[in-house]
Amino acid sequence: MTFSSSFPVTPLLVSCNKPKCIALAGSRRRFSGTTWFPATTRVLTLPKTFKCYSEKQPTEEFERLFSNLNQVSMKREQGSLSSAVFLVAGTTVGAGILAIPAVTQESGFLASAITCVVCWFYMVVTGLLIAEVNVNTMCELGSGGVSLVSMAMRTLGKVGVQVACWSYIFIHYALLVAYVARSSDILTTFLGIPLWESATLFSLVFGGICYFGSQQFIGITNGLLVFGIIASFTALVGVSSGNLQWSSLLEANFGAVPASIPIIVLAFVYQNVVPVLCTNLEGDLSKVRSAIILGTSIPLVLFLVWNAVILGIIPSLASNGDKVMDPLELLRTTNGVVGPIVEVFSFFAIATSYIGFVLGLSDFLSDLLKLPNGENRPLPYLLTLFPPLVLALLDPEIFFKALDFAGTYGVLVLFGIIPAAMSWSERYSDPSRTPVIPPLVPGGKLTLSLVLGGAAFVILSEIYEKLIHT
Numbered sequence: 001m002t003f004s005s006s007f008p009v010t011p012l013l014v015s016c017n018k019p020k021c022i023a024l025a026g027s028r029r030r031f032s033g034t035t036w037f038p039a040t041t042r043v044l045t046l047p048k049t050f051k052c053y054s055e056k057q058p059t060e061e062f063e064r065l066f067s068n069l070n071q072v073s074m075k076r077e078q079g080s081l082s083s084a085v086f087l088v089a090g091t092t093v094g095a096g097i098l099a100i101p102a103v104t105q106e107s108g109f110l111a112s113a114i115t116c117v118v119c120w121f122y123m124v125v126t127g128l129l130i131a132e133v134n135v136n137t138m139c140e141l142g143s144g145g146v147s148l149v150s151m152a153m154r155t156l157g158k159v160g161v162q163v164a165c166w167s168y169i170f171i172h173y174a175l176l177v178a179y180v181a182r183s184s185d186i187l188t189t190f191l192g193i194p195l196w197e198s199a200t201l202f203s204l205v206f207g208g209i210c211y212f213g214s215q216q217f218i219g220i221t222n223g224l225l226v227f228g229i230i231a232s233f234t235a236l237v238g239v240s241s242g243n244l245q246w247s248s249l250l251e252a253n254f255g256a257v258p259a260s261i262p263i264i265v266l267a268f269v270y271q272n273v274v275p276v277l278c279t280n281l282e283g284d285l286s287k288v289r290s291a292i293i294l295g296t297s298i299p300l301v302l303f304l305v306w307n308a309v310i311l312g313i314i315p316s317l318a319s320n321g322d323k324v325m326d327p328l329e330l331l332r333t334t335n336g337v338v339g340p341i342v343e344v345f346s347f348f349a350i351a352t353s354y355i356g357f358v359l360g361l362s363d364f365l366s367d368l369l370k371l372p373n374g375e376n377r378p379l380p381y382l383l384t385l386f387p388p389l390v391l392a393l394l395d396p397e398i399f400f401k402a403l404d405f406a407g408t409y410g411v412l413v414l415f416g417i418i419p420a421a422m423s424w425s426e427r428y429s430d431p432s433r434t435p436v437i438p439p440l441v442p443g444g445k446l447t448l449s450l451v452l453g454g455a456a457f458v459i460l461s462e463i464y465e466k467l468i469h470t
Contacts, residue, residue, distance in 0.1 A: 081281070081287050081290060081291060083280075084277055084280060084281055084287065084288075084291035084295065085290075085291050085294045085295040085298075086295070087273055087276070087277065087280075087291075087295065088270050088273065088277065088291055088292060088294075088295025088296060089295045089296070089298040089299055090222075090226060090352070091269075091270045091272070091273050091356065092267075092268060092269065092270040092295070092296055092298075092299040093229065093298075093299050093302060093349065093352075094267070094269075094349060094350075094352065094353035094356075095175070095178060095179055095182065095346075095349055095350045095353045095403075096263065096266045096267030096268075096269070096403065097267055097299075097302070097303055097306055097349060098182065098328060098346050098349060098350070099263045099267075099403050100112075100116075100263060100264065100267060100303060100306065100307050101306075101307055101310035101311055101314070101327040102325070102326055102327055102328070103259065103260040103263045103264070104260050104264075104307060104311070105314065105327060106256040106259075106260075107252070107253045107254065107255075107257045107260055108248075108250075108251030108252045108253050108256075108311070109248070109249040109250075109251065109252075109307060109308055109311045109312070110249065110250055110251060110252040111251075111252040111253055111254050111256070111257055112257070112260060112264075112307060112311075113304055113307070113308075115257050115260060115261065115264055116264055116300065116303055116304060116307070117300070119261065119264045119265050119268055120268055120296060120297075120300045122265070122416075122451070122454060123265065123268040123269070123270070123271070123296065123415070124292060124293060124296055125441055125447070125451060126271060126419040126420070126451060127270065127271050127274055127292045127296070127415075127419075128289065128292060128440040128441050129419040129420060129422070129423045129440070129441055129448075129451070130148070130151070130271050130274045130275070130415075130419045130422075131274050131277070131278055131285075131288050131289075131292065131440060132423060132426075132437065132439060132440040132441065133151050133155060133419070133422045133423055133426055134146055134151060134274060134275050134278045135278055135283050135285065135288075135436070135437055136426060136436050136437060137150060137151050137154050137155075138278070138279075138283060139436040139437075140154070140436070141154075146275055146278075146279075147275055148164055148168070148272070148275060149161055149164060149165065151275075151422055152164040152418065152422065155421075155422040155423075155425040155426050155429075156418070156421060156422060156425055160418065160421070160422070163413065163418065164414060164418055165368075167410050167413045167414035167418070168364060168414060169361070169364070170406070170409065170410045171269075171406050171410035171411060171414060172357050172360065172364075172384075173361070173387060173388060174402045174403075174405050174406035174410060175353070175402065175403070175406050176354065176357055176358070176361070176384070176388035177387075177388040177391045177392050177398055177402045178402035178406070179350045179353060179357070179388075180202060180203060180354075180388050180389055180392035181199070181392040181395075181396055181397075181398050181402070182346065182350055183198070183199070183202045183347060183351070183354070184196075184198035184199035184202060184392065184396070185198070185396065186343050186346060186347050186350075187201065187202060187347075189332070189343065190343070195393070195396055196393050199389055199392055199393055200389065202354075203385050203388075203389045206351060206354050206355055206358070207358060207384075209221055209355065210355055210358045210359050210362065210381070211378070211381045218355065221355070222352060222355060225348050225351050225352045225355075226348075226352060228344070228345075228348040229345060229348045229349055229352065232341055232344045232345035232348060233302070233306070233345055235341050236309060236338065236341045236342060236345060237305060237309060239337055239338055240309050240312075240313055240338050241309070243312075243313050243338075244308075244309065244312035245312055245313075245315050248311065248312055248314075248315045249308055249311065249312055258458070258461060259465075261458050262403075262404055262408040262411075262412070262458065262462065263403055263404060265411055265412060265416075265458075266403060266406055266411050267299075267303060268296060268299065268300075269411055269415060270292075270295065270296060271414075271419070272360065272415075274288075274292070277291055277292070285437060285440065289440060310327050310328070310331070310342075311327070313331065313338065314327050314330065328342055328343075328346065358381075358384055358385065361380075361384045362380040362381050362383075362384045363380075365379075365380040365384060366380045408458065408462045409459065409462075412455040412458055412459055413455070413459070416451065416452075416454070416455030417452055417455045417456065419451070420448045420451040420452045420455075421452065423439075423441075423448055424445070424448050427439070427444075427448075428445070
C-alpha cells in the first residue's frame with residue numbers, strides 16, 4: 001500500500017494475528033478487539049482498510065483518518081462536534097431566509113413547509129455525497145484540506161473543474177449583488193440617505209472589516225452579528241405571535257411550489273464548508289454525518305418558524321387579499337413594531353453572509369490569480385467588492401432576481417449536479433478503483449440518478465418558464 005503526503009509521516013511495523021501488516025502512527029485503531037494507541041506524530045491520513053500481506057485481508061475499524069496536531073505543542077487538537085454543528089448552522093442561515101416568505105406566500109405555509117423539508121433532505125444528501133468524495137480524496141492524496149476543485153479534478157477531470165469554478169464564481173457574485181441591494185435599502189430607511197450612499201457605506205464598512213481585520217476581530221464581529229440574529233428573531237416571534245391568523249397557515253397550493261424551489265434550495269446552502277468540516281473532524285465519518293444532519297436541522301426549524309410568522313401576519317395587513325410582492329416591505333411600512341424588528345433581523349442576516357462570501361470569493365480569486373499566500377492584496381478585494389456594488393446600484397430591485405438566478409443556475413449545479421456526478425464517477429466509472437470508505441448515502445445508482453434528475457428538472461423547468469414569458 002502506498003501513502004503519498006505533503007507532510008512527514010512515520011511508518012511503523014506492528015505485530016498482529018496475521019502476517020506482517022504495515023500501519024501508520026497517529027490514529028486510534030482496533031486490532032482484534034483491542035485498542036492500540038501509537039506514539040503521536042504529525043497529521044496522518046489512513047484509509048478505512050489496510051491490507052495484510054496474506055491470503056486473508058482483515059478490515060480494521062477506526063474512529064478517524066488522521067490527527068490534527070498543533071505544530072508547536074505537538075498535541076492533538078481534536079475537532080469539536082458542537083463547533084462543527086454551529087459552523088454548518090451559521091453558514092446555512094443567511095440572506096436566503098429573507099426571500100422565503102415572498103416566494104412561498106402563493107403556495108401557502110402548509111405546502112411550503114413540506115417543500116422546505118424535501119429541499120432540506122435533498123441538500124443533506126448532496127452534503128453527504130461531498131463528504132464521501134472528500135474523505136476518499138484525502139485518503140488517495142494523503143493530505144487533509146482537500147478543496148472542491150481538487151475533488152472535481154480527481155473525479156470529473158478538467159471539464160468538471162471548469163464547471164465547478166464558474167459556478168462558484170457565479171453564485172458568489174450573484175449573492176453579493178443581492179446582499180448589497182437589500183442592505184442599502186435597509187440603511188436608506190434607517191439613516192435617510194440616498195441608496196448609492198447606503199450601498200457604498202455597507203460595502204466599505206464590511207469589506208474593510210474583511211480586508212483590514214484580523215481573524216480574531218472578524219470572529220468577534222461575526223459573533224456579535226449572530227447574537228443579533230438570535231435576539232431579533234426571538235423578539236420577532238414574541239411580538240408577532242399574538243397577531244397570527246392561524247387558519248391561514250393551513251393553506252396549500254401545491255401548483256405554486258415549483259417556482260419557490262430555487263430560493264428554498266439556496267437558503268439551505270452550506271456545502272462549501274463540508275471540506276473544512278471533514279478536515280476539522282479528522283475524517284471521522286460518524287461526526288461528519290451528525291454535524292451535517294444536526295447543523296442543517298437547526299436552520300430548518302428556524303425557516304419554518306420564520307415563514308409561519310410572516311405568512312401568518314400578512315393576511316391581516318394585505319387590504320385586498322392579493323399576493324404581496326414583498327411581505328417584508330409590507331411589514332416595514334404597515335406595522336410599527338414588527339417592521340423594525342424584521343429589518344434588524346434582515347440586516348444582521350445579510351451582514352453575516354456578506355462577510356463569509358467576501359472572504360470566500362477573495363481567497364478564491366487570489367488562488368485564481370496565483371497571488372502569494374499569507375498576504376492581503378487589494379486586487380482580489382477590489383474584484384470582489386466593486387462589481388456587486390455597481391450592479392446593485394444599476395438595479396436596486398435586483399435582490400429577488402439575483403437570488404433566483406443563484407439558486408437555479410448556481411446552487412443546483414454546484415451543490416446538486418456536481419456532487420452526484422463526482423460520487424457516480426468515483427463509485428462506478430473505474431472498476432479498478434474501489435472507494436476507500438463505504439457510501440455515506442445508500443441507494444446506489446438510483447439515489448444518484450434522483451439527485452441528478454431533480455436538479456436538472458428544476459433548472460430546465462426554470463429555463464422553459466422564462467422562455468415562455470419572454
